[in-house]
Amino acid sequence: MSADLSRLYAEHLATLRARADIALERGGFAHLVVPSGTAHYQVFDDRDYPYAVNPHFKAWLPITQAPGSWLVYTPGERPQLIFLQPHDYWHVVPEAPSGEWVEHFDIRIIRNAEDAKQHLPRNAARCAILGEAQSALGQYGAFAPNNPQPVLDYLHYHRAFKTPYEIAMMREATRVGVRGHRAAERAFRSGASEFGIHLAYCQAARQDANDLPYNNIIALNEHGAVLHYTDRDRMAPRQARSFLIDAGGSHRGYACDITRTYAADPGGEFQAMIDAVDAAQLGMCAQVRAGTDYKRIHLDAHLALARILLDFELIHVAPDVAVETGVSSAFFPHGIGHGIGLQVHDVAGFAASDSGGSIAKPDGHPYLRLTRVLEPGMVVTIEPGIYFIDMLLEALKNKGLGPSVNWDRVAQFKPYGGIRIEDDVVCTEGDAVNLTREGFAVGFT
Structure with a gap:
């Protein structure tokens, strides 16, 4: 870590400790205990699924490949990392923790997963244990995740507010994603198949399925x-007309989420x-400002996209009528975006407060993933789209809305599939910061 990054990390850790103090007090617990997670094995087999670290664990530590490890935090004390480094010649053993961040933790190295119990707080009943059921120590072990709701409500709600360290990590994740996107466009222009484009992306991003934050959409x-097209044909089409790519990158547990469409x-x-x-x-991205209701951005996006549909003679009705009748939803069926950070679809998108409750989605818009009012520190995606989806367009006819659509024009555009443009945008006290556009404006290697 650079000196500046070390400072940002120390400040980030202080923020997490302060949040944990309040969350534990609300839940009536003395300790925060976070397992990193374990391998999940396929049924009737000894093959494991790709390991995914517990988001609550990687919030504290820049470690994403340490199954069987634990974080313990007790208010007023240094956090403790119980790090599993097994004796194993079948797999690569995680390297011992290193870097400037280790000075902030008491670190215990264990060789067997069960050995963690000797370092965990003795009274599990006083612990808020956040994780998956498989992280329990022993079949009926005391240290099984209880995931107390008051603790989760508080931590999840405040996770929407990214620290400067987290924004820095997301900038680095964007560097990864931009490298991949540029290589993917070159592969498309050269006539590669979907599978070939995917390989070009992974090579340029220097990440594969175990590293990427989600499964690449290469269409x-x-x-x-x-x-969510992820089949990836191995053979290139006879004629490539269009290319939609939704693909991200990861850095120290943080994600970027980028979509582009090319003709x-x-x-x-x-x-x-x-x-x-x-x-x-870009106009929607500019709406990412403190005090803006994210639902408003979504509804405004429907109007803006309906205007485009009218301009391109795809519909016969005014934009407001298209939105009111649901015609616009047939062409733009998903939400305008979501929170992003430690997870691609970050938690607490509907949280009314840090004590619980939820904010409803607008009527007729079931797929919106975020309904909160934007505040400084929040990072959201903005991803409008226009698609030509048979089942949704047929549904318009069944509802008697067929006359609203210019079916001849739809037929002209159907071979292109659809359009989606997606950026990751930071809400600040002033103008929005578009991490994605910022990333494409810089020459990354």
């Missing part, structure tokens, strides 16, 4: 109409529509 042509013909109508969505998306 050519009509596949862009499948919102094979830079002078065609589909490219013109991409440009229109891109311009509208």
Whole structure:
């Protein structure tokens, strides 16, 4: 770590300790205990699924590959890391903790997972243990996650407010993602298959499925109409018309989430529509300001996208009518975005307060993932889209809304699948900070 990053990390740790103090007091607990998580094995097999570290663990530590380890925090004391470093010749053993961050922890090295019990607080009933059921020590061990709701409510709510250290980590994750996106576009332009584009992305990002924050969406042509398309054809299509890529990167446990859409013909109508969505998306990003209701950004996005649909003669009705009748939702069926940080879809998107409760989604918009009012420190994605999805368009006909749509124009655009543009945006006291655009503006290697 650089001196500046060491300072940011120390300040971040102080923030986590202060939050934990209040959360434990609210729950009536004396200790915060966080297992890193364990391997999950496939049924009737000895093959494990990719390991995913507990987000509450990596919030404290820049460690993402340490299954069987534990974090213990007691107010007023230095946090303790119980680090599993097994004797093992079948797998790579995690390296011993190192770096400037270790000075902030009391570190205990154990060789067997069960040995953690000798270092954990003796009275498990006084511990708030946050994690998955599989992290229990022993089949009926006392140290099984209890995930007390008052503690989770407080910690999850405040996790929306990123520290300067966390913003720095997300900037580094963006560097990873931008490298991959640039390589993926080059591969698309050279005629690669979806699978080939995916490999080019991973090579440039220097991350694979075990490192990336989510499964890459690499969609050519009509596949862009499948919102979570991950099949990746091994053969290139006879004619590549369009390319939608939704892919991120990770750095020290933090994620970026970036989506771009490209047309094979830079002078065609589909490219013109991409440009229109891109311009509208930048306007939505500018709405990320303190005091703005995120639901408002979502509803405004529907109006902006409906205007584009009208401009491109895809609908016959005014934008406000398209939104009110649900026509716009057939072309833009998902939410405008979500919180992001330690997880791609970060927690507490609907939290009314740090004591619980939830904020409802707008009627008719079931897939919105965030309903809170934006405040400084929050990081959100902004990802409007226009898609040509058969089942949703057919549903419009079944509702009697077929006359609202220009079906001839829809048929012209269906072979392109869809458009999505997504950036990660920081809410500040002033103008929004767009980490993604900032990343593409810099030449990363």
